[in-house]
Amino acid sequence: MNTRAKYETGLDKFNRIGTAANVGFHLIFILLALVCLVPVLVVLSISLTSEDSIRNNGYHLFPAAFSGEAYHYIAHQGKMITRALGISVLVTVVGTALGVLLTTSMGYVISRPNYKLKGLLTWIVFIPMVFNGGLVSSYYINSNLLGLKDTVWALILPLAVSSFNVIICKTFFRSTIPDALIESAEMDGAGQLRIFCSIVLPISLPVLATVGLFLCFAYWNDWFQSMLYINNQSLYSLQALLNSLMTNVDALAKNASSMGISYAELVATMPKESARMAVAIVIVVPVAVAYPFFQKYFISGLTVGAVKG
Structure with a gap:
């Protein structure tokens, strides 16, 4: 051959x-x-399955007896659902904007090689990734020292900054933003704040979208902060409402006095299981719809930031 x-x-x-x-x-x-x-x-x-079918036949991949009573019931809880949705949107928007601002500014600071406290701040950021202060200390600080209990800020501030996101920003800025670009801006008389806002951020769209997506998902899906810090049901988010439904099947009924029927009758007739799942779908749909628009920035932000540390 x-x-x-x-x-x-x-x-x-x-x-x-x-x-x-x-x-x-x-x-x-x-x-x-x-x-x-x-x-x-x-x-x-x-x-989309009737309550009787769920009770008799259990769960199936396809509805054994189609019914829209769960969504019809939720639609009649307009005040409660709308209030919870408003809290979720407010917390997600404000928290994501604040988190991106704090995370990127801290990541930029510790990415500059000439900053004297870079090493110290890097360790301060890195240590919480390995060691956690614990739930008791966090609760004491947020509730007693900062007085965040039963306020919207209790749902925003604890999640605003994470060490992981700061490290992503630091790596991205260090590997993507040329030192010569920063030095030329300094020679032209620009201060660090001007450089960061006018030069660094406009060319850092991938990492902004990546961190923003992480924070958006974290805020939208969070229910744990509500469980810890919120006793006032008017401050419940959609996720906290769903968690309440999962642990208390009467939660919707307790908030439905405006319907004009007795509590006992409402508890007996409300679509318990299907209502829980309907609320879960309502929570999932906005994220599923929004994600494809940010996917390309999300992927490019992760890959560019992973070039070198």
């Missing part, structure tokens, strides 16, 4: 191995996608 024939045989074998590997990877990714998608479809199916 001549050299050319050997080369073609080896190339064919390599192509077959590559094709098999591609098929294997596609199957793995399809399986992972199904693992993520099937639970959402089950929740959607339950929310």
Whole structure:
């Protein structure tokens, strides 16, 4: 067998191995996608299934007896749902904006090689990633020292800055923003605040979108802060309301006195399981709709920030 024939045989074998590997990877990714998608479809199916069918037949991937009574019931709880939705939107928008501002400014500061306290601040940021002060100390500081209990700020400030996001920003600024660009701006008389706002941020859209997406998801999906710091139900977010539904099937009924029927009758007739799942779908849909618009910035922010530390 001549050299050319050997080369073609080896190339064919390599192509077959590559094709098999591609098929294997596609199957793995399809399986992972199904693992993520099937639970959402089950929740959607339950929310569209009648309460009697759930009670008699259990959960199914497709509704055994289609019913929109859960969404109809939620629509009649307009005041409660609208208030919770408003709290969720307010906390997500304000928290994301504040978190991006604080995180990027801190990441930029510790990314500058000429800053004298860079090493100290880097350790201050890094240590909380390994050691946590604990729930008791956090609760004492936020409730007693800062007086955040039963305020919207209790849902915003504890999640505004995380060490992980600061490290992402630091790595991105250090690997992407040339020192020569900063030095030329300083030679032109620009201060650090002017450099950060006018030069650094406009060319840092990927990391801004990445951190903003992390914070947006964290705020939108958070219920734990409400459980810790919120006793006033008028400050419940959608997630806190869903958690209340999961732990107390009468939560909707207790807030539905305006419907003009007795509490006992309402508890007996309300769609308990399907209502819970309907609220979960209401929470998931905004994030699912918004994510595709930020996906390209999210991916580019992660890959660019991972070039070097």
